Amino acid sequence: MALKSITVALALTAGLALAAGAALAHEGHQGPPPKTPGGKAAWARHDNFKAQGAAFKAILDELKKDQPDQAVLTTNANKLKGTSTALPSWFPKGSGPESGVKTDAKAEVWTDAAGFAAASNKLQVEVSKFQQLATAGDVAGMKAQSRVVGGSCKGCHDKYRVPEKK
């Protein structure tokens, strides 16, 4: 029984991980939508950040290819420009942990408003450069700048987002 069961078990694990990934593709909200303005804002913010992450990922995936599709790069760089510009408006007062909605935004977003403004401004500046490179069709420049954009995402997350459990 031994050989067969090992092979089956190994194949099953790998298969399960893949199948589960496809089936549970959406890591959505939990519970009913909130009714308070703060709760609604936190809820919308979650979706907005996911859209922003998806746009950035689409660019990174495209940059990995031998012949990146120019249209994919510019479309998503424009999206990123839009989300990063709007980002400060996703954090109205009352949409923090006190909103009652599960949020990873730390209270420091509001208590250290100046620091948060500087961090989001850094993102906007770097995304603007990124978008200009996309419009110019400069793939090599985009690859280099993608690190800087990723760094400015991380810079803000490290300070103003509840760290992930590792």
Next chain:
Amino acid sequence: MADGGAVGAGATVRARLWDGPTRLVHWTLVILLGFSWWSAETDHLQWHRWSGYWVVGLVAFRLVWGFAGSASARFAGFVKGPAATLAYLKSLPRRTHDVVPGHNPLGAWSVLAILLILVTQTVTGLFAVDIDAFAAGPLSDRVDFDTGRLFAKWHHWSFTALQVLVVLHLVAVAFYLVYKRANLIGPMITGYNRFKTDPGLVFAPLWRAAVATVVAAGFAWWVSKGFRM
């Protein structure tokens, strides 16, 4: 969980138990698990990825070696059914230690469990995407952002399972050392153990280890490239 040694009366013949590749895989995995943990905690994701590719290669090698390696490394040789496992389990409280030249039936399941969770750990890591979308596994471009984030979550859960298995492994090794007076650590370092009679294990030739290394390394390299040439 190696089993091989009784220090008891009559265990006087010094004989080879574990071959070089098996020991090297074991200790390299120990180092890489520590390094992977540290590099993840400290956000050195590029190093973390490299460490992961090495783990992929080592696990691939161990799986090949489990079918084509030396007698004490082959799954067919040490994986036993539930009856044998239960019988061995019943003998555990006895302080005397029966010499098994290789993994005992219980330890065999531990080996399989650790290998299984290592496969899960590397597979989930290959598809995982970090919060900022920037740090990501080499296969993450096959899935969307949400799915990649889910894989990252599973990567964390799977690591917790791995930690539990490692602790269990260490507890077992300590149990054999203290309760049964059998040192399993030494043979995993030197490759030799003392037996009542030479078990006469068959060891795989070096060229076979070389072939398995090339296969495993090639596979790990291919994975690191996201299955693109």
